Amino acid sequence: MTTYAAGPLEHDEPRVLGPYRLLGRLGRGGMGTVYLGAESTGRRVAVKVVNRELAGEPAFLARFRREVTAARRVHRFCTAPVLDAELDQDPPYIVTEYIDGPSLEKTVQDRGPLPGSDLEGLAVGVATALAAIHGAGIVHRDLKPSNVLLSSTGPRVIDFGIARALDAPNGPTKTGQFVGTPAYIAPEVLRGAPVEQASDVFSWGCVVAYAGTGHPPFQGKSVAETFERIGTAEPVLDGLDPRLRAIVTAALSKDPAARPTARDLLARLVGQEEADPERVAETISATWHGPGGGKAKAAPRPDIAASIPPPRTAIDVDEPAPTPPTAAPVPAADEETVLVDLPYPATWRGPKRWFVLLRGLLVIPHLVVMLLMYALLVLVMVPSWLVIPFTGRYPRALYGFAVGCQRWSSRVVAYAFGLTGEMLPPFRSLPKARRTS
Template identity: 45%
Template structure:
């Protein structure tokens, strides 16, 4: 459930002893730490790119002060924070449970009783957040943790601090398009009503494993958010009307958290033990167990204590490779400079016709799986994959190979017809390319619980050209169909950032239908 602390990680943050890594998200890395009395904390250390911006630090300090006013059973309370050090950090009470995102991806949707508890608990959390003058702005399944005695909402208000940084102004997105309200997509002011819109998406995901407006490129999702009606297939009938009201295009038509609690007839008592299904409950003790031991003596000095100078030996992010920079520029050109500009432009232009992948997955900020370093490949007996268009003797559907523990570093790529175990520096046209985003000509995502295999990938034609980090979590299955007729199934094992960013996965390759000559 946790990754060991590495020699590069700080042994102390603000005087709190670091025990392990919990995960990483768009704004930074999260550590499991402990107070002197033994109380466990989750400490988010902000990425250096954000820390360099004075406006971010000013807003971060404001949001810390506001978040400390939030008092609710259903939130992870802010315990401590420091906005002025080399890398700002925020410490909250540790919640011993997985994220809703991780749970649904790995185990499937929750039963109706559990979904109702999520609906009510998150609504009560939002009531407290809004009463403190805070708007969450980034409510999504990975920001809802499933504790033994009820759900907890984390990361409330923090997204606002990043809104005006150079990173977000030049294309980095803080927020998840699948859960953004229309007014967010159009760059209008954010009010508490945007959180109610996101709450409906979280509830639908908990109940079905899908989001109201589908998946795919951010601009396509946001177009549907603004212009199309949500797809609520599979939503429990007892909750459907309330979910629809939360998804109203006009923020004035959405209910408040109090309205939701009244409609659910939710009492004041938390759900208590037994609110989750047994397969989820069996996993909970692992989140309270002792974390893994550190991998070696620390090399980063005293850690992120509030002192004027950064810790000695702190790791310096490596300079991006030329291919990585090139791919990033391509990504920004494809997605536009700023997501708001995209959304407004797309309202008029409507430049796509393809559907998005039929699945929902979100990067859990509270649990990043460890990626593997093994270099052992297992390949089934079959033909040499050296030729880019060579069909298998067994014909369409023949498995050509299975490759375990591929590590695809940022700026590198593979072709399914070559040796996938040995990625090469990307030139921009390979079958699978990674730069923090996964790129390919025809990518599609299998839904949770859907059988994998050649037929599933062949029949899933809701293609996308790239998939962001919300899809690149452990257990996610991604199909890729190449121009040469090969079909691949990527089974994600996780991501890592040491010594550089990389995606770890297993890959199975089949012979598909060769392209039609001249077609």
Template identity: 50%
Template sequence: MQEQTRRTQLPSRSEPLRPGDPRVIGEYELVGRLGEGGMGAVYLGRDDGGRYAAIKVIREELAADEGFRARFRDEVRNARRVASFCTAKVLDHGEEAGRPYLVTEYVDGTPLDDYIETGGALPDGTLHGVAVGVAAALTAIHAAGLIHRDLKPPNVMLSVSGPRVIDFGIARATDAASGHTQAGFVVGTPGWMAPEQVLLGEVSTAADVFAWGCLVAFAGTGRHPHGTGTVMTMAARAENGEHDLTGLAGPLRALVERALNPDPARRPQAQELLLELVSGAAPAAASPSAAQAAVDAELTRNWQAEALPPPWIPPSPPQGVRAPTRAYEPAPMPPRPAPPRPMPPPHPAPWTPPPPMAQAPPRQRRGRGCMGCLIAAAVVVGLMVVAGIVGYRYFQPTDGQQNQPARDGQFTFVASSVSCGVTVRGIKPYTGNRLCRVRITVTNTGTDTRTLSRDRQKLVDDGDVSYDARAMVKGGAADVRNTSQAKVLTPGDKFTGLLIFEIPATAQPVSVVLHDAALSKGVRIPARAN
């Protein structure tokens, strides 16, 4: 993707801070307002290292309940265990002036509802990518013991790297507030809640699956499957199975039909949705690393990034906000297969999303073309099935040994055993967590320049939960001032340093999986000394 020209204003979906808004939350300086909802306001913040994050500050009336704050802390602890499956990673939390706040990764992109309003229903490839990405996000959220409870188009961001689900991790905490601060407080958004959620107050992971069905139907047709009306009217239609899926066809429609079943016990689980979407069938449970590889491969094949807005490059600090200690450096984009069409030139700011596929010839919708289109669709589905199975069977990391060279792609890795309970200057672990460190030496033994990226390196614990590296530190000193998001290595170049991970105190590291590229197999190094 071509480098974008630096912009001088906030991203299009944000606005300047208002009088009375805080200017600092925890370690973050606030530079804009991203939105406001029933739980509180969301701000765009920047830490001392120049990294941007979304910071949700809970409303005062909810924060006044001590039970809410206690459960909020517990739920954030669980949310930090959510694997990076198409979600906005939870980074931190705390309290500011008695009000709890949650810090998550800032995801630049277009909310699904804004895109649909501007350009109509998604093209087929992008639609399938949304179905896969949101199912993957729900799989990760549910595996961590959480329920999103408010999955809706504004909470699905269409980014250049794929769909990302945001605003999760504290949904279960709202139970504590609903019984003590607000009579009749219901978690969720009218039209996107399962019928049992509205009519009986019952919430489970099946409610998220129901919302997935509504969301995919909306993305594929440009309208809500239950039409319009009051909360009770739409809930009654959902309870009676009265939904309009005209425009959806094939396996995706069948999955949406199952997800919208009025009986929550008859809906598929999120993992079942994901496995059927990427492999055409629901095989035995696969490991998180295999599922991640299959999702990455699926999005690489189908995601239409050129139809989406270019990445936002953060502005210079606005007046009254001090500059970060280090200049902002956008994370390098991993190598991707060439798109079928050339990328359009960067749009001048402010940018307005174009109609989907505006630069390409019109594409026929599934179920509306000729016999040749049906045959082509059958071939595509067959290839997806084969590719999905390949993703599960052959994307497993190769095994290496501690302190011995192990190659993945063009990188040769040498990694030590993992040491936990370490101290890193400038990094404070979340309460109940601990920092783990592994020493690495990475050499580019190939013939092309490559980028060593921090967020491709994983630590896997005894529960098969994968954690992204929190920091990559150059040299041997565990000091956050030496951290780097990524390092460009020309042929023959070498990087020596530390990978810093954060895991729950009760988790035990089993292995470290190191990657050359986002879709490489990776090499797995045992965490403990032999």
């Protein structure tokens, strides 16, 4: 199984987070770092670790928690669903299904615009994902080609709803900044309006136009020119099929009220008055032959619109749905793969093994102190339960003590087992968390 864009871990990066082993780095962004991970069963997952400067912002973590909770309600149709989240440990992280395939952005850069049936499949798949996301009551806010992955079962939309935690009043973004990618931002957002579901539909139109033409529909020579074209110019859609072009043009309307909803897009794309996202997702999985799909299947490549005709009875409900990728298939001999085994510390071999024993002995006093700290935490739990409901907030001293204990103990255990690059036991105190008024 080829793994796209998974780089090696650096010496100071974690190898284990909770029950997940980290196998490689998939990328870095403004919010955090995304790792390729593995569950105990061997199934691969994507683990997004929040940057430390954001993890120290209580307001950000509160928003992030709400967004993750909402994202877990999104149906799996053409998305990378959230599987797990741990926001109370250091560092906080969320876990999503791992989608093994290139991004739409990389595919178009490497191979050019998508051909007819692949482009139709992409348009339907991303519209299906938006219907599922909007159906859960959330907004993607940053739909762009790099957030669309082309898997073996069809296009998948990732990172939905998470950008909202960054883009909020008094949040980590600076004054005058907002979350988004210039060529895919709706005109009302540029005018200061909030990002709504109609803004996602506009981004959908930009993404489909990029996939079919090789460039965004409002691309300028500078960010300022791009913004100007988004606000006043007509989109450049040369090369799109007339039927698809009409749908994309409607999605790129300057007036958000005039744009179709995600479900309307889906209905127009498949030629039905009301499309069922679940059935559409199954059909895409069964017929997809896009760039991320590898070798062609036995069936000939059909046009995606023809594969979902208007009469719903034409869909064979007895056809089994494709098996979800719960485990990685056995890789071929000539395919690139990623080392799954946890690295064994080199210092645990050879003549220096006795220094490892000394290292363990140095940790014993820390372990004793840890036991005393946790015992103290147990003692203060009961009075805390009596105080917090009446004060409406956690005592800062208790919160700092609990977080500091957790961080320090995790460093001590990591040091004892050689999972950290620290040369000395973690005697140093941790930096104090910034207080917010």
